[in-house]
Amino acid sequence: MEISTSNLTLFTATLLIGLTAGLCFTWGNAVTPGIGQLDDLGYLQAFQKMNRSIENPLFFAVFFGSFLVGIVAMVTNKGVSPEHFRLVTVAIGIYFLGVVLVTVFGNVPLNQLLDKTDFANSSLEELQALRERFERPWNRFHIIRIITATVSFALLIIAGINK
Numbered sequence: 001m002e003i004s005t006s007n008l009t010l011f012t013a014t015l016l017i018g019l020t021a022g023l024c025f026t027w028g029n030a031v032t033p034g035i036g037q038l039d040d041l042g043y044l045q046a047f048q049k050m051n052r053s054i055e056n057p058l059f060f061a062v063f064f065g066s067f068l069v070g071i072v073a074m075v076t077n078k079g080v081s082p083e084h085f086r087l088v089t090v091a092i093g094i095y096f097l098g099v100v101l102v103t104v105f106g107n108v109p110l111n112q113l114l115d116k117t118d119f120a121n122s123s124l125e126e127l128q129a130l131r132e133r134f135e136r137p138w139n140r141f142h143i144i145r146i147i148t149a150t151v152s153f154a155l156l157i158i159a160g161i162n163k
Contacts, residue, residue, distance in 0.1 A: 091151075
């Protein structure tokens with residue numbers, strides 16, 4: 001395989017989107033079902049702490065970097081073949097719509113709601129209501145992210161194989 005800008009950007013976008021797909025899968029397959037077994041206070045506290053810890057430079061570099069590198073991969077892979085370019089473009093488009101936008105406009109507002117809550121001064125009824133307002137919608141948005149990140153990753157692998 002020749003080392004070229006198109007190959008390097010496609011490889012990097014595939015790697016970063018693969019890391020995001022793996023994170024989404026693991027979170028949805030193990031983390032949320034595990035903490036879902038906790039009582040309301042335990043669930044909300046655990047989720048709040050995990051949300052705060054995941055917001056770090058490495059996470060942001062992978063999460064948003066995958067989209068930015070994906071844009072560069074689209075540009076640098078434009079001349080390879082129409083089918084190849086279409087695969088890369090569709091993969092990055094799906095990632096943007098189903099992962100980036102769903103996160104920014106779906107999961108993040110719910111995370112912010114949780115982050116602003118003072119659990120020590122909340123009644124059991126308030127905690128139960130917050131969990132009901134948070135858990136199901138957050139998980140629905142996350143399922144979209146799991147599916148779209150995985151589809152994007154698969155399309156980029158196919159693009160790399162069929163180059």
